[in-house]
Amino acid sequence: MQRYTxxxxxxxxxxxxxxxxxxxxxxxxxxxxxxxxTKLKYFSWHKWIGVTVLGLAVLRVLWRKANxxxxxxxxxxxxxxxxxxxxxLLYVLIFAVPISGYLYTYAAGVxxxxxxxxxxxxxxxxxxxxxxVLKTVHYVLTMTLAAAVVAHVLAALKHHFIDRDAxxxxxxxx
Numbered sequence: 127m128q129r130y131t132x133x134x135x136x137x138x139x140x141x142x143x144x145x146x147x148x149x150x151x152x153x154x155x156x157x158x159x160x161x162x163x164t165k166l167k168y169f170s171w172h173k174w175i176g177v178t179v180l181g182l183a184v185l186r187v188l189w190r191k192a193n194x195x196x197x198x199x200x201x202x203x204x205x206x207x208x209x210x211x212x213x214x215l216l217y218v219l220i221f222a223v224p225i226s227g228y229l230y231t232y233a234a235g236v237x238x239x240x241x242x243x244x245x246x247x248x249x250x251x252x253x254x255x256x257x258x259v260l261k262t263v264h265y266v267l268t269m270t271l272a273a274a275v276v277a278h279v280l281a282a283l284k285h286h287f288i289d290r291d292a293x294x295x296x297x298x299x300x
Contacts, residue, residue, distance in 0.1 A: 127292045127295065128196035129295075130195060130296055130297050133189055133193075134186075134189060135297055135298075136299070137186045138186075138297060139299070141220065144178055145179060148175040149271075151171060152172050155172060170239070173227070173238050174241055176223070176228065177224065177228070177240050179220060179223075179224050183217070186220075199292060209281070212278055212281070215274050216275070219271040220271070223264065226260060227264045229250060229260050230261050233254075233256045233257040234252065
């Protein structure tokens with residue numbers, strides 16, 4: 127069985143864990159009423175995770191360009207095409223979600239201070255007209271990413287438990 131490289135596995139699972147954390151932190155923080163220290167802390171953590179995911183996405187693309195993944199396992203052509211399409215969608219969303227959040231934050235006039243230490247560059251000026259548009263874009267992209275992640279997990283589990291092939295095992299660091 128040809129497996130993914132250890133760095134590819136690390137980048138995959140670290141990105142996955144951070145996306146899940148950002149998703150649930152985002153759901154939690156927006157439900158906190160008012161303007162509280164806890165809410166501000168959660169917003170900061172959410173932004174830090176988003177910036178980290180964006181950095182990991184860049185590393186993932188660079189690693190994948192330099193290190194070919196193992197060849198796909200035998201499967202029907204439609205499943206192979208669906209898997210390729212899903213991976214493409216996931217990569218696009220792993221970039222688009224943090225970028226849309228970043229733009230939304232700056233449109234709202236709030237800086238992104240990574241880990242409370244480094245202020246990230248403002249790529250757009252505060253813009254009250256653009257703020258609600260970017261908020262909606264970020265939300266829609268986030269929900270699309272959540273659905274794509276669920277579909278990706280379900281497909282991996284189907285391969286493991288129903289097809290009984292090595293698709294999932296090739297990405298597990300065991």
